[in-house]
Amino acid sequence: MKVQQYGYTPSFYACKSSNKELVEYLVEHGADIDEKNDDSETPLFNACSSRNKELVEYLVEHGAGIDEENDNCETPLFNAYISGNKELVEFLIEKGADINKVNNSYETPLFNACKNGNREL
Secondary structure: OOOOHHHOOHHHHHHHOOOHHHHHHHHHOOOOOOOOOOOOOOHHHHHHHOOOHHHHHHHHHOOOOOOOOOOOOOOHHHHHHHHOOHHHHHHHHHOOOOOOOOOOOOOOHHHHHHHOOOOOO
């Protein structure tokens, strides 16, 4: 059930705030971890932006789609690259995230990392 503006449910906010315990509670009580907001993003997008690898691991282990696309044809890997968390990026790639995915602007996740100054990635 979408109860907030733009289709954000409590799962989105819990992931955005990097609150793994709350996410676990919500999932245990039936939260849909692949529910999409009005931009076609899932909570995994917010978890990747939060830089919390443990939270991302939890969501992926519970079936979150790592290659779900938003309205800009981006996947959670784009957010992980922008976050600058190398371990998080490596985890998603190890789990099969598409590193060659191109968004609506013909950019790849690595391009976005470079554009944001994340040279380590």
